[in-house]
Amino acid sequence: MRITIDRLGHLGDGIALTDSGTIYASGLLPGEVAEGALQGDTLINTRIVTPSALRVKPPCSHAKTCGGCLMQHATDAFVAEWKESIIRGALAGQGLEAPFRPIATSPARSRRRATLTGRKTKGGALLGFHARASDLLLPVPNCQLLHPDLMATFPGLEALVRLGGSRTTELQLTVTRSLAGADVAVSGGKDLDSTLRLELARVTEAHGFARLTWGDETVALRASPVQRMGRALVTPPPGAFLQATAEGETALLQAVALAIGSARKITDLFAGCGTFALPLAERAEVHAVEGEAAMTAALDKAARQTEGLRRVTVETRDLFRRPLEPDEFKGVEAAVIDPPRAGAEAQVARLGAAKVPVIAMVSCNPVTFARDARSLCQAGYRLDWVQAIDQFRWSAHVELAARFVLTKA
Incomplete structure (x- = not known):
């Protein structure tokens, strides 16, 4: 046909x-x-x-088989236009439109966090990604997506698979680039015993990992796997969310800072470990709210240890079950909200009722963003602009930042 x-x-x-x-x-x-x-x-x-x-010719030799990158066969300009069109289409579905700021695309070989799959083999270990729509595990020694520092961890990750893997099950190895070396979290491995703990610690030392977490247990800690957020140094809990690339994080932070302008009192919702809260605290008072206690603890510790920040308060709170109410935004001049893929329908409704003058919204799902944007527009806000942030180069995934301005109380 x-x-x-x-x-x-x-x-x-x-x-x-x-x-x-x-x-x-x-x-x-x-x-x-x-x-x-x-x-x-x-x-x-x-x-x-x-x-x-x-x-175009795909830049990666694994493009035809690996399931990680879908769009290496197209020009960068086309992919950027296509990703913006996905956002425009989602907005149109809610009866909305907005001006677009230029897309920010992370460069090749910039991904600082990835989850690889490993399986023990008769001759050693197999480490890589699954083939597209397949259970077949493929090695990716020439990956053009991952940062060179992540590629350098492959021998150590393979050693972990040989020690704690099996030939019948797969391990998931999440590796994150930090200022002190790789932060590695492994799930699906053998149960820990004294011998395995010792061997894992030796691999950590030999390959210079900063931290190794096996299941729920940190089995080795050579150095605190810190991340820089503004002038603050943060040690996220094992496996904690982190923006995929440093360039993408910078673009998002610049967009958020532009959106909130000169606001002096900010509420940061779904704050994580402080991606936005800590840099913004260099110029404004920030109240950071996050549902995971380990992440708020990391944020709070970093804020207390960093000189020159304005007042930072931290609250652990499930914003899906117990969103901040309108009266809790009293005196707040701007809000930042970065929800997970499901969006934040309940919290956005309260935010709209609170009449905060400016809202900076970050989203990794154009469909739920458009739904929440419509809710804010119905509450009296104008969608001022949108910017696509492409941290997941060559994939179908797209993120964005947007500015909402209150036009009627």
Whole structure:
């Protein structure tokens, strides 16, 4: 069967609108003509008859097999435009539109945090990512996504797999670049005993890991795996959320700072370990609210140990079950909100009722962002601008920052 791709879906699949219905085909671009076998509504075993001018040679040798990167076959300019279109489409679905600031895209080989899969083999260990839509585990020695410091941890991660893995189950190894070395958290490994603890500690020392966490237990700590947030140094709990790239974090912080302007009293909702709260505290009083106690403890400790910050207060609170109420925003000049993918429907409703003058919203899900944006606009806010932040280069994932301004009380 021969088809012509009309557009891309939000997951990166090519979409062809034919007389017999909608057909999907992975790895194709708008305008391309391709042939293949139709399996349900999907074209498989595709062969490109007419390639698009938007098509480029993938920079990574693993592009055709690895499931991590979907869009290496397209120009950067096209991917940026496509990701912005995903956000525009989500807003249009809620009857909204807004000006867009230029997209900020993280460079290649900049990912500072990744979760790899490992499995013990007869001859050693296999470490990498799964093939696309498959259980097949593939090594990725030439990955163009991960920071070189993460790539340098592979021998040590493989040693961990050989020690604590098995040939029948897989380990998940989350490795994060820190100022003191790699911060490694492993799940799915063998149960700890005295011998395994000793061997894991030796691997940590030999490969210069800052910290190794095995399941729920920190088995080795060579140095505190600190992250810089503004002038503050933060030690996140094992496996804690961290922005995917340093460049992406900088872009988000710049967008948030631009959004809130000269506000002197700020509430930071879903504050994590202080990505926004700590840098903003260099110029304003900040109340940071986060649901995970270990993260608020890390934020609070960093704030107390950093000189030159304005007053920082920290609150551990489940903002889904117990959102801040309007009267708790008394005197607040700006709010920052960075919810998880599900958005923050209940908290946004209270925030809209509180009539905080300016809101900076960060989101990793355009659909829930658009829903929450509509709620704020109905409460009297104007969506001033949106900026796409592409930390997940070559993927279908897109993040954003946005500014809301109160226009009517």
